[in-house]
Each structure stands twice: as structure tokens, then as C-alpha cells.
Amino acid sequence: MMAVGGVQVPAVSAHADGPGLTVVAGTGVAGSSGDGGPATQAQLRNPLGIAAASSGAVYLADTGNHTVRMISPEGVISTIAGTGRQNSAAANSGPVIPADVTVPSGAKGTAFSLAAPTSIALAPDGTLYIADTGLFRVFALAPDGHLSVLAGTGTPAGAAGEAGPAAGEGGPAAEAALGQPGGLAVAPDGTVYIGDLDRHLIRAVAPNGTITTVAGNGGSTLTAAGGPATETAVADPDRLAVDSAGAVWLVADQTLLRLADGNLATATMSGSDAQGTWSLAETGGAVQSSSNSLVGVAASGQTVYALDGRDQSVRRLRSGYHLDTIATGNHSITGPIAVAGADVLYLIDNSNSRVYALRPPAPASGDTGNGISWRSLAVGGAAAVVVLGAVLLVAVRRRER
Numbered sequence: 001m002m003a004v005g006g007v008q009v010p011a012v013s014a015h016a017d018g019p020g021l022t023v024v025a026g027t028g029v030a031g032s033s034g035d036g037g038p039a040t041q042a043q044l045r046n047p048l049g050i051a052a053a054s055s056g057a058v059y060l061a062d063t064g065n066h067t068v069r070m071i072s073p074e075g076v077i078s079t080i081a082g083t084g085r086q087n088s089a090a091a092n093s094g095p096v097i098p099a100d101v102t103v104p105s106g107a108k109g110t111a112f113s114l115a116a117p118t119s120i121a122l123a124p125d126g127t128l129y130i131a132d133t134g135l136f137r138v139f140a141l142a143p144d145g146h147l148s149v150l151a152g153t154g155t156p157a158g159a160a161g162e163a164g165p166a167a168g169e170g171g172p173a174a175e176a177a178l179g180q181p182g183g184l185a186v187a188p189d190g191t192v193y194i195g196d197l198d199r200h201l202i203r204a205v206a207p208n209g210t211i212t213t214v215a216g217n218g219g220s221t222l223t224a225a226g227g228p229a230t231e232t233a234v235a236d237p238d239r240l241a242v243d244s245a246g247a248v249w250l251v252a253d254q255t256l257l258r259l260a261d262g263n264l265a266t267a268t269m270s271g272s273d274a275q276g277t278w279s280l281a282e283t284g285g286a287v288q289s290s291s292n293s294l295v296g297v298a299a300s301g302q303t304v305y306a307l308d309g310r311d312q313s314v315r316r317l318r319s320g321y322h323l324d325t326i327a328t329g330n331h332s333i334t335g336p337i338a339v340a341g342a343d344v345l346y347l348i349d350n351s352n353s354r355v356y357a358l359r360p361p362a363p364a365s366g367d368t369g370n371g372i373s374w375r376s377l378a379v380g381g382a383a384a385v386v387v388l389g390a391v392l393l394v395a396v397r398r399r400e401r
Helices: 383-397
Strands: 002-004 007-009 022-025 049-052 058-062 067-071 077-081 117-122 128-132 137-141 147-151 181-186 192-196 201-205 211-215 226-228 237-242 248-252 255-260 263-271 275-281 294-300 303-308 313-318 322-328 337-340 344-349 354-358
Touching: 022 058, 049 128, 049 344, 058 117, 067 117, 077 128, 077 137, 117 237, 128 181, 137 181, 147 192, 147 201, 181 248, 192 237, 192 248, 201 237, 211 248, 237 294, 248 294, 255 294, 263 313, 263 322, 303 337
Parallel strands: 049 117, 049 337, 117 181, 181 237, 294 337
Antiparallel strands: 002 007, 022 354, 049 058, 058 067, 067 077, 117 128, 128 137, 137 147, 181 192, 192 201, 201 211, 226 263, 237 248, 248 255, 255 263, 263 275, 275 322, 294 303, 303 313, 313 322, 337 344, 344 354
């Protein structure tokens, strides 16, 4: 057994029966409560982002409550950014946020009203990056609790694919216009990758604060399996992860892609539901495969985890192109997912405002890969709640400017 967010997550075998999931946060009823107490007794509202530290701390973008919350290793939840009042690009109800991250008098995260915090990502130095699709900005929350702007002017960028001078290409990221910031990920060297949902681009903010476009040609539909990254479409890049080698894994149009050395490749998966192989298609036409229903991705070392929204399975892509399905579900896990430390996975059910932890089984020689089943997991909420969660997700991602 190991403690995660104050709860015990059992180590389960690859062939274990039972749910395999442990509740980390949320009661199953949407609301806003619980700060200062056990996260399992706190109410969340439509959480859309998650990140985890090796210490056992878990960070949540509590989107419906316009806040970012942290679950301590002891399991206590608290708000670390946002006032709980909805901000907007037109009416800023919080203090002015300095663009220069070195300004020591920056505002406290809890003194600034966020609008729609969605994706979050944790840097090696403890900085938490927050994508706010309503404010068209990515914020940096320092370990001391101060907030600053990493990227975005607060004014949405222009046409899809546009990444010229008006969007600040090659200049300071805080002076660069973004469309709707979607997926976030941080590389081992501190580079922050931002998926721009409106403009179908991946932009990178270097440690010196300069922003550049590293993938996407502005196309809104995947048309090729791979090729030079800035000449290949990356439609709706809303989930990102970076492995220990610095390769960026992204879910675009529900397909898993890898960005490495300036080139994109599509990850394809084959074999039985339990076990198989994966490969990378680097050239040629668009690939239609089992990877075209993905809604989440996370990476730990050289291992990549992908959440399939069609059959609610978590697939593990290991070195040597080994693929196994480590868990299957019953349409209650919506994503995204995160991983940290001893490969403990965190999964969000945003339709029921809950967060779970899963400790994957260790790969075994001759493993047939039956994985863990959470089909017996009883999660409250009728079909209408699931539909409402989906509607809220679309509304946040595609809100009117």
C-alpha cells in the first residue's frame, strides 16, 4: 500500500478483479466546499485539469469554481489560485498581474479572479502553469504563491494558424497573443508547451521567455500521419505530456501524436484489447486506428499512458513498442489524466466532479494483459449528468470571444 493524497492506493496485480480505483477528491456531487479539510469530503465542480508531484501532492483546475486547488500529501485540500468569482477578459475583478515573472511584488494567486482555468502543468522547479481559456493567457504560479503571466496578452489572437509578428512569434511570450490555450506540458529543461485550440498550433515558451511555434500549420483536420512539425496539422491540441527524453506527446483530434526533433508522428496501436504493440507512423496519409478515440495522455520516464474515451481503457505504451491495457471502465472517466512519482495515475470524472487514483500493475513476463477492471465502480449520476458535463466542457473550450 502507498499513500497518495492522504489515501491508501493498493498495489494491484495485472489480473486483479475489482475496481482498482481510489477516490482522491470529490464527493460525487458538484459544489464548492471543503477547503481545509479532507479532499474526499470536498465538493468540486467540473474539474478539467490535473497535475501531480512526486511528493504525493495533487493539483486540480476546478474549472466550474474558477479556482485551482491543491491536495496535500496528507489529503487536505486548499485553494491556491482564484477567488471563486468568475473573471472575464472584459472586466478584471482582480489585481493587475505583472508580465515580468521576476517582479517580486506580484499578486498572490488567491487574490486574482480566474475565468476558466482548464489545463495545468507542474514544472521541475515547482512552478504551476495554468491555462485560462477565458482570459486567453497562461499564468505561472510560483511555489511561494505569487502569480504572473507566462504567455498571452489577454486579447485573443487572430486567424487560425496565424503566428506572425501580431502573435509575438520570436518575442517575449507575455507579449504574444494566444487563441484559446488548451493543453499544457513542461519539459525537463523548463520549456513550456502550449496547445492553442483556436489556431491549431503548439507553441513553446523557452526558459528565457521567448515564444515560438513548434508544431501545426493551422489546419483543423489531421491530414497526414507525420512529417515536419510546422507543416503538419495538429487539430485541437487539448492534451499534452512530455517524456523524460523531451519528446512531446499530444492528443489532437482524439489521436496520439509525438513531437520530437522537429517532426510529428502518429502513434498507432494494434493487437488485442489486452496486449499488443504500438508504432510510429512518420509519413504518409492520415492514420485511422484504435488511437482515434483518445481523451488524455500522461508520461512518466519513457512510459506513456493514454486514456481511450471509447472503451474507457488506459493503455500503456512502454519501451520496445510494448502495449498493454492496464484498466478498463464503464464510461465514468472523462479525462484528463496525470502521473507522478511511483507511476500512480490520477483520473478525472468531470461529469461527477471526482478524482481517482490508480496504481498500475507492473509489467510481467508473459503477461496476457488483462489489466484492472473498474466496471464494478459505482459512480453516481444519470445520463443527463454525463451529457451536462460534456456540454460544459464544450462551452468552456469554445466559449464566445
